[in-house]
Amino acid sequence: MPSKLPLRVSLNPDGTPAAPHVLKDNSAWRALLREDIIDPQRPIIDAHHHLWERPGQTYLFPEFIADTKAGHNILASVFVECGAYYRKNGPEMMSRLGEVEFANGMAAIGASQAYGVAQVAAGIVGTADLTYGSAIAELLDAQIATASERFRGVRLITKWDADPPLNNGRYAIPPGLLADVDFRAGFAELASRGLSFDAMIYHHQIPELSNLARAFPNTPIILNHIGGLLSKTRTYLADEAQTNEQWRSALRDLAQCPNVFVKLGGLGMGYLGFGFNKLERPAGSEVLAQAWGPFFEYCIEQFGPERCMFESNFPPDRESVDYHVVWNAFKRIAASYTEAQKHQLFFATAAKVYRLDV
Template sequence: MSASTAPASSSGLYANPREDWLAQHAEAVIDPARPIVDPHHHLWDRGGLRYMIEEMAADIATGHNIVATVYVDCRSMYRAGGPEAFRPVGEVEFANGVAAMSASGGYGKAQINAGIVSHANLLLGDAARGVLEAEIAAGNGRFRGIRHSSAWDPEPDVAGMYATRPKGLLLDPTFRKGFACLAPLDLSFDAWLFHPQIGELADLARAFPDTKIVLDHCGGPVGLGRFAGKREETFAVWKAAIQDIAKCPNVVVKLGGLAMCLLGYDFHLRPRPPTSEEAAQAWRPYIETCIEAFGPQRAMFESNFPPDKGQCSYQVIFNAFKRISAQYSEAEKTALFSRTAADFYRLQLA
């Protein structure tokens, strides 16, 4: 990501990373030998913002033992032409090409993009199967599933870039016809939404018990707009929804996404970036609630880089996770940092 000396700017839900600001704080890596699978990051080069394999490799090189990563849908490198429905296949081709670059060993030992999650428009209904089959072919054995973002809110200050998305997407009958195509192809579904929508995902999970679902970013707890200044009240509502959806055995949770502006913390506006102690203090209630509800075998730490890079470095984010998880057993830590992700995304770790 290119450096910037400008004041923090954001797209609403997350701040743009600033390398010079992040460089003001570095710390020793905690438990540096622990193997980590980072199950959620993006790669893009657009709008003057670049986060590609070189930037990812540089972040990994700051000290944590990242053994593999999972690339997740962010509309990168869609095909410019051809049928609209099949344009996301270009993202799979791109992500697979990056994985081949990583496999050369020229970008460090981590298997970057060992798993690939892209997008297919499930509102195509039954026709989504053809797109999914094309993505499986393009993934060269690495394609694992899709994300069709359902994040929506009536308030623009909350919805941000998702303001034009349809309300109630997960309940739509045509969407569910497309969703039904996933399990027969052994594909999973990444769910990105805001916490008031968790109930809709729980309904979907119960309707399709054989489809593997992962709830991204701790279920998107919101601290902006009408939720600003109401952290305790919102937390209680969010916690109840987390405890309910955790009853669905086909759902797991990603622990992260909390360094986006969505949560309502202002780390990106401070003169210096947060330490891992400060980050852990802010995020601990959310992460511990999720682990308690789902259990370590159904929870995985994620970087969500580069969106979360707007508030902290790669070094700090995983140090914060290690501080929060210090209370757990060795087997539980292994699940949280690598095993759950490797099992869910069917990764072959070297």
């Protein structure tokens, strides 16, 4: 058994469980902008999205399938854990199995193609509290048994910053968790099962991820949202240029680990400070491409298209952009790449990493 308790749920100052970040219904605002679809025939795997129902925000199969029909050729998607539908009964460690059961049900609906061609949740990334150490094998095996055709790995959000408001995850994450002995004992259970690890961290934690990747070279690691760059947030904005250089330097080193891949997206989340969620009218794809492009292009330069993949990160990113617009922005950013490179970025890398038969 692990030498300490598993991760605690984040608490409010009064001791009650912290509620997930609630996104306002901005559908009327997003509807103010409609664009013609760029390159509508290009096959796409949306490498990262969520399905959930939270107070004031429902984003389940009908909402996602409607987005996939907005004009882009979305053929499949990867569902990534988001704290949805945990089991309420049984051991705490096993409660996360409920989310994989839920996602697999959504995937079965998608596989029927009764509502469209997109294979929703063709790949499923669940979660597991790896600080349970080797005992977490019980949950991993149960998740594989539940969704053997689709279950591909786990994500445990480990982002931490010295500025408390940025620690807005579902768990109280301590600093240095990626090096924790119990965490690594749990992490060691992934490779033998053919499972990957999605890493959601902040930019200053990238060196910790590099250390983890080198310690476990046979485990695929997928860096979420280009590494959680905080250079435009309140804490880091005064040193934006220095922070960006810190991010670039850390990414260069991380790219030397061949088992690491990068998801290009996630910059529409309001707390990252780009400000597109605060505009009177939504920004168009050309404006978004100008703002986000240099960061994505740097990732592609370091890792190569064969290790990068575009992601919608919906619904969190719809705080700033509509689904059809975000994919237009990605296509603008990728315009200068060759056809083979575009295919990697929009389809082939995700298909390879998550072993999707699309």
